[in-house]
Amino acid sequence: MSTLRVTAEVLTVHEHPNADALELAQVGLYRAVVAKGAYRTGDSALYIPEQSVLPAELIEELGLTGRLAGGKSDRVKAVRLRGELSQGIVCRPRALADVDLAAAAADGTDFAERLGVVKWVPPVPPTMDGEVEAAPDLLPWVDIENVQRYPDIFEPGEPVVLTEKLHGSACLLTYVADGGRVHVSSKGFGSKSLALKRDPRNLYWRAVHAHGVATAAAALAERLGARRIGVYGEVFGAGVQDLTYGADGRRDTIGYAAFDVCADIDGTLRWLDPAKVLDGELPLAPRLYEGPYDADVVLATATGRETVSGRELHLREGVVIRPAVERYSAMTGGRAIAKAVSAAYLTRKGGTEFE
Incomplete structure (x- = not known):
């Protein structure tokens, strides 16, 4: 957001x-x-x-x-x-x-x-809520600006990657190598350095268990020699939001797709490409375009049908834009990363916008 x-x-x-x-x-x-x-x-x-x-x-x-x-x-x-x-x-x-x-x-x-x-702060359904605890080691997610408001975040022709933006709920997992601790949180709780206590009924914990996210994070921490690994994924399906991608958030077919990774290595936080470090280990947000940055290409790619299910079940929410090489943006005061949202998504009827 x-x-x-x-x-x-x-x-x-x-x-x-x-x-x-x-x-x-x-x-x-x-x-x-x-x-x-x-x-x-x-x-x-x-x-x-x-x-x-x-x-x-x-x-x-x-x-x-x-x-x-x-x-x-x-x-x-x-x-x-x-x-x-x-x-x-x-x-x-x-x-x-x-x-x-x-x-x-x-x-x-x-x-x-x-x-x-x-x-506006979206409501939090009971399945996404729960008891929380302080988690100072948690790696929070970052706010993503809309490229339509800030079109100069990227230079024309700069190599970028567009991944599909999924309409679900962001799940934050931090693996701490010291003791093998695992923190799971939502975007809202994570911004306050709070983690959800382990609960088999909680949406995020169910997705983490169903897709082996903690196991993948632990393996990555060992490969990189990282003190902490943050894996950020979208949990989706029926019962989560109005767009389901053919998954069911109420059952074992709960959907999950990792869209970003952060590693704490020697005290430095490094953002990593999930396709390079987690491909084959976790489901990933689909990669839709790799090439020079062009605003018209971005807006055109943001529209259309979803590709997650492989069946084009409904409209696409939009895309997330990243530079091919991670860099700082003076415009955002942090990462050079942005989103573009389709007009069809914004004006659809009966849409849900839970946190």
Whole structure:
């Protein structure tokens, strides 16, 4: 899940192909539907991204009462307006009337707190919950930004790898070589250095046991001489999310696919390619593309049908983009890694978004 930032942005305005009274304001690679004439290319305005939860007074000011997502109609979600995908909200709230938005755009000022905008936190079903304990050795997962918001994370032509992004729930496993300890956690608990206590009813522990994840991590630690190994995988199937890939999270056919690996070697954390260190030992997220970075190729690959089941059972959520050679990104302040999500996934009916 990406971080929440509500920032001023310089807009590029496009004609709406299906509505005379509407236009499309572009931020990064996102486009949001706006009233015609409200903005011109080069103008600066506030951009409120998807998964933002807005306070009631701001919703009323923007004329969006009853039109947003969620039980309280207060969450920003991608929608199609007159056939065009609209992601996020472009606006100029009264609370920022005294702000130089052009300067704020240049500075990257975050207005989320000032406006009372918070990030939506998905609910946690009982099967994904459980008793937790402190786990200071746990290797947490990292937030992944959307390449549509930050298209300059990668250089044009840079060698990259695209893997399929699965719609399930992230399972974090850390193997500690000293004593052979195993910590299992979710993304939410892991961010707080908490691990789930061993429980045969828990979704993540069942997936770890069913697919031998701890055994694979222990073998990798021995091969690399690592103090800790982090294996990050997606648990999926019926009962987990609405997209199932032909698996069943309630039974022995629970789905699992490793999508990243981290190794603590001599006190240095190294991110490793799962295809190079775990192929043949664990199921892996499918690799869809290897080649030069091109935004159009990324967005095209993010669409289509899933490849996990081998039967194209339903739509694809999207892709995760990584450089062929792991590197640092000044834009993210950490790893150079991003995601792209398909429009069909964002606008599907009856979708679930559990943590």
